[in-house]
Amino acid sequence: xxxxxxxxxxxxxxxxxxxxxxxxxxxxxxxxxxxxxxxxxxxxxxxxxxxxxxxxxxxxxxxxxxxxxxxxxxxxxxxxxxxxxxxxxxxxxxxxxxxxxxxxxxxxxxxxxxxxxxxxxxxxxxxxxxxxxxxxxxxxxxxxxxxxx
Numbered sequence: 770x771x772x773x774x775x776x777x778x779x780x781x782x783x784x785x786x787x788x789x790x791x792x793x794x795x796x797x798x799x800x801x802x803x804x805x806x807x808x809x810x811x812x813x814x815x816x817x818x819x820x821x822x823x824x825x826x827x828x829x830x831x832x833x834x835x836x837x838x839x840x841x842x843x844x845x846x847x848x849x850x851x852x853x854x855x856x857x858x859x860x861x862x863x864x865x866x867x868x869x870x871x872x873x874x875x876x877x878x879x880x881x882x883x884x885x886x887x888x889x890x891x892x893x894x895x896x897x898x899x900x901x902x903x904x905x906x907x908x909x910x911x912x913x914x915x916x917x918x
Contacts, residue, residue, distance in 0.1 A: 782905045783847055789898035790840065796891035803876055803883040812891040833871075836864035840899060847905050855906035862899040868892075 794813040816837055839861035846854035869888070876883040 779847075779905050779908055782901055782908075783844070786898045786901035786905065787844060789894050789901065793891045793894035793898065796894060797889035798891035798895065799874075799888050800886045801874065801876070801883045802886055812895065833864050833868045836861040836868075836899070839864070840902060843902060843906060847902065847909060850909060852910055855903070855910040858899070858902045858906040862903050865896050865899050 794816065796812060798812045798815060815834075839857045843854050843856075843858035843861060846857065871885060873882040873884045875881070
């Protein structure tokens with residue numbers, strides 16, 4: 770039975786997605802106009818502290834940050850072969866897409882903002898992991914055989 774699961778494209782795409790997500794933590798997600806705002810050079814730091822944006826008045830940034838817990842929840846559902854895993858992974862992808870529309874982010878607790886000058890490798894790896902997980906979620910949703918073994 771285990772050999773059958775290993776041959777499944779769902780398993781390999783899930784592993785690829787999780788690997789991309791973890792790899793994204795080691796790269797810069799985006800670059801900002803303020804050179805002193807070095808907090809944005811660490812994807813892992815943003816992952817751990819992003820929820821605190823709501824304390825500085827960044828409600829929309831906190832909503833975008835929710836893409837991460839939705840992705841993790843969706844990955845858990847995918848690994849458990851749940852048909853409705855497509856919902857949280859699609860929502861996480863939509864939030865990631867919404868991030869690309871932002872032209873600035875908060876630059877500290879004062880609520881002051883700084884412009885995003887360009888997206889980094891960390892963002893593209895992170896975004897790719899979401900796309901890959903959505904593909905797996907759709908595969909699970911559409912194919913009954915993937916959920917049976």
